[in-house]
Amino acid sequence: MELAQSVLKGDRLALARLLSRVENDTPEGRQALDALFPHTGRAHLIGVTGAPGTGKSSLVNQLALGIRKQGQRVAIVAVDPSSPFTGGAVLGDRVRMRDLSGDSGVFIRSMASRGSLGGLAATTAAITQVFDAAGFEVILIETVGAGQSEVDIARLAHTTIVVEAPGLGDDIQAIKAGILEIADILVINKADRPGVETTERALKTMLELAHPVRKVFRHHGQVMELNGETVPQEGLWIPPVLRTVATDGRGIPELLEAIARHAAHLRSNGDWARRERARFQAEFDLRLQEMLMERFLANVPAQRLESALESIQLRKCSPREAVSLLINDKN
Amino acid sequence: MTERKIRVLVAKPGLDGHDRGAKVVARALRDAGMEVIYTGLRQTPEMIAEAALQEDVDVVGLSILSGAHMALVPRILELLKANGQTHVRVFVGGIIPDEDVPRLKEMGVTGVYGPGAPTEQIIAEIRAAVSGVAA
Numbered sequence: 001m002e003l004a005q006s007v008l009k010g011d012r013l014a015l016a017r018l019l020s021r022v023e024n025d026t027p028e029g030r031q032a033l034d035a036l037f038p039h040t041g042r043a044h045l046i047g048v049t050g051a052p053g054t055g056k057s058s059l060v061n062q063l064a065l066g067i068r069k070q071g072q073r074v075a076i077v078a079v080d081p082s083s084p085f086t087g088g089a090v091l092g093d094r095v096r097m098r099d100l101s102g103d104s105g106v107f108i109r110s111m112a113s114r115g116s117l118g119g120l121a122a123t124t125a126a127i128t129q130v131f132d133a134a135g136f137e138v139i140l141i142e143t144v145g146a147g148q149s150e151v152d153i154a155r156l157a158h159t160t161i162v163v164e165a166p167g168l169g170d171d172i173q174a175i176k177a178g179i180l181e182i183a184d185i186l187v188i189n190k191a192d193r194p195g196v197e198t199t200e201r202a203l204k205t206m207l208e209l210a211h212p213v214r215k216v217f218r219h220h221g222q223v224m225e226l227n228g229e230t231v232p233q234e235g236l237w238i239p240p241v242l243r244t245v246a247t248d249g250r251g252i253p254e255l256l257e258a259i260a261r262h263a264a265h266l267r268s269n270g271d272w273a274r275r276e277r278a279r280f281q282a283e284f285d286l287r288l289q290e291m292l293m294e295r296f297l298a299n300v301p302a303q304r305l306e307s308a309l310e311s312i313q314l315r316k317c318s319p320r321e322a323v324s325l326l327i328n329d330k331n
Numbered sequence: 332m333t334e335r336k337i338r339v340l341v342a343k344p345g346l347d348g349h350d351r352g353a354k355v356v357a358r359a360l361r362d363a364g365m366e367v368i369y370t371g372l373r374q375t376p377e378m379i380a381e382a383a384l385q386e387d388v389d390v391v392g393l394s395i396l397s398g399a400h401m402a403l404v405p406r407i408l409e410l411l412k413a414n415g416q417t418h419v420r421v422f423v424g425g426i427i428p429d430e431d432v433p434r435l436k437e438m439g440v441t442g443v444y445g446p447g448a449p450t451e452q453i454i455a456e457i458r459a460a461v462s463g464v465a466a
Contacts, residue, residue, distance in 0.1 A: 013415045016387040024335055087336070088361035094382060095371035101378040108385055112336070112366045 004032040007134050008039060012107070015134055019109055022126045033126055036133035041276075043075075043132040043139045044263055047157030049119060049179065052145025054165040055189040057096035058246035060140050064100050065249075066256045067138050073105045075131035078142040079120055082112040089113075093142060107136065119143035119150025125283070128156065146179055154182035155279055158272060159262045161185045161255075164203065166195035180206060183239050185258050191243035191251065203241050235269045237262065300326065337365040337461050338388040342379045343372050344403045345395055352424060352446075353394035359450035360392075360457070376403060380410035383419060389461045395425040400435065408439050420460045424448070 003021070006014030021029030046063070048056050057078065064074045078093035089112035100106045111121045120143060128139050143153050154160045162183035180186070180203070188199050240258050244251030266272040297305075308322045317325070341357045343350055350372055357367045368386050370379070383391050391411070395403060404423060411419050423435060424444040432443045442456045 013384060016384055020338075020387045082366075083361060086362050086364045088364045089366045090357050090361045090369055091366060092369045092371075094368060098371065098374075098378070101381055108382075110368050110386055114336075 003028070004035040004133075007032075007036065007130065010135070012104075015107065015130070016109075019127055019130055022130055023111065023121070023123050025123060029126075033129060036130060039133035040129050041132065043128070043136055044159070045128055045132075045139050045141060045157045046259060047141045047143065047153035047160040048163060049143040049146045049150065049153050049160065049182075050163030050187075050189075051147065051165075051168060054145075054163045054168070055246045056142050056145070056163050057093045059161075059163060059187065059189055059244060060093075060142050061097045061099055062244075062246050062249055062252045063140060063256065063259075064097070064106055066252050068100075068103060068105055070256075072137040073135065074107075075128075075134075075136035075139045076100075076106070076108045076142065077111060077124060077127055077131070077139065078108065079111045079113055079124060079144050081144050082114050084115070087114070107131070113144050116152075117150070118152030119146045120152045120156065125156050125279075151179060151182050155282060158266060158275060159184045159259055161187055161259075163187045163189050164199060165190045166193045166199045168199070181210070184237065184262050185255070186239050186241045187244050187251075187255060188241065189244050189246050192245045196243060200241055200243070207239060207241070237265050296327075337390065337457065338368065338386060339365050339390040339392055339457065340368045340370065340379070340383050340386055340388045341392045341394070342370045342374045342382070343394045344374050344376060344379055344407065345397045345399045346373060347395070347397035348372055349396050350394065352396070353392075356392060356394070356424060356450065356453060360454065363454040363458075365454075365457070376406040376410055379407055380414055380416075383411060383416060384414050388419060390420050390422060390457055392422045392424065395423060395427070398426065400425070400427055401431060404435055404440060405438055420457070422453070422457065424453075 003014050003018045007018055018029065018032055022033060023029075048060055048063075050056055060076060060078070064076060067074050076097070078091070080089055080091045080093060082089045091110035091112060093110055094108060097108055100108065109127065111124060111127065113121045116122050120141070124141065128141065131139050141153060141157060143150060160182050162179055162185075164186065166188065186203050188196055188203070242251055242255050242258060244255055266275070304326065308326055311317050312319050312322050339360055341353050341360075343353050353369075357369050360367045368382065368388065370382055379391065379393070391407070393404065393407065400423060404421070408421060411417075411421070420441045421439065422442045422444070423440050427435070427443050427445060435443055441460050442453070444453055
């Protein structure tokens with residue numbers, strides 16, 4: 001309780017300590033989250049994801065600098081992978097964020113993924129809630145270097161930026177399902193490198209397939225009209241494709257502008273609230289599962305669990321049958 | 332997930348540009364199951380203390396090969412204290428003359444390691460130092 005109050009008053013040491021309690025999912029951390037929850041809901045959560053080496057950290061660094069110039073306070077949550085073998089991690093995102101040190105309006109926290117596979121850690125969402133309550137207006141969330149299915153960020157963030165770099169794949173990669181689909185904004189970073197046109201063309205083609213638009217064009221001298229399929233164009237967000245060079249800041253003002261436009265778009269068409277609701281629904285379901293399981297298991301003798309597991313291993317019954325037996329037996 | 336991870340900030344204060352040692356130690360601590368926040372080269376004492384605060388680390392490991400340890404280390408210890416991070420244990424590695432080791436320890440440094448120090452020793456001493464601190 002005490003920590004939560006200090007966090008609301010702007011105590012940075014208390015904030016740092018509370019983030020650890022929340023990250024470690026301690027009882028104290030859970031209590032503080034409950035106490036802070038009424039103070040959340042103000043921050044704009046911006047996710048930055050993409051393959052390793054595309055420049056996510058450098059881009060986050062530039063975005064934070066730009067947002068600070070607009071006068072908003074920025075929190076950064078940077079997630080890097082934990083070793084699946086030892087559980088250890090080297091969290092190196094701060095190396096690219098040295099421009100931000102010395103600014104008390106910025107707070108950077110590195111997180112290890114600790115076994116989660118969706119590109120975030122299990123407690124990343126809770127960490128963003130603490131920052132939100134602490135009054136950070138913008139929270140930048142940098143995911144683990146993502147491949148094709150680390151898409152948890154889209155459920156957490158209001159605005160998801162997918163970072164690509166020239167030369168990372170052809171147009172077939174661009175039409176596969178997964179990470180490109182979750183983009184609200186597509187960024188081609190390292191745009192000073194060769195191949196940027198090819199990457200841009202592939203991404204734009206992918207977007208046109210996903211968002212058919214009505215086109216009028218001339219073909220053999222005749223005016224022809226090609227109707228977009230069924231998608232209503234009104235209120236539809238079509239992800240812009242932007243070029244940046246994060247090492248020198250090129251393209252960053254345009255990216256900030258696109259982020260602001262996206263936030264305005266979400267608020268005007270009601271998607272801001274809808275996304276939030278979907279996120280809370282998911283968290284509600286998760287907590288319900290956890291608590292029901294905890295409550296159920298508290299009344300089952302360890303011996304019964306053991307024998308259930310054994311009968312599964314002996315192929316006497318399937319895992320589903322064993323659980324069904326256990327649950328029905330109880331009532 | 333109930334086991335509490337030891338969090339270590341590995342930093343290179345000052346102006347020398349040799350970070351191989353820091354990287355070897357960072358890697359070894361990772362393999363020992365710790366979470367290592369690596370900050371990179373040429374950090375000021377202020378940057379290090381601020382990062383240690385934001386990351387709520389248990390341990391700060393400083394790699395110094397420039398000979399400036401007697402200026403940098405006290406400043407960092409002072410800033411950590413000023414930030415209220417009295418529980419943080421500080422370890423120093425690099426080129427440190429023997430006669431400076433007791434002086435650094437007197438200031439509050441927990442361990443000092445020179446070239447060739449076995450990483451197992453560093454890991455064991457970090458574990459011992461942290462387990463003596465309340466979570």
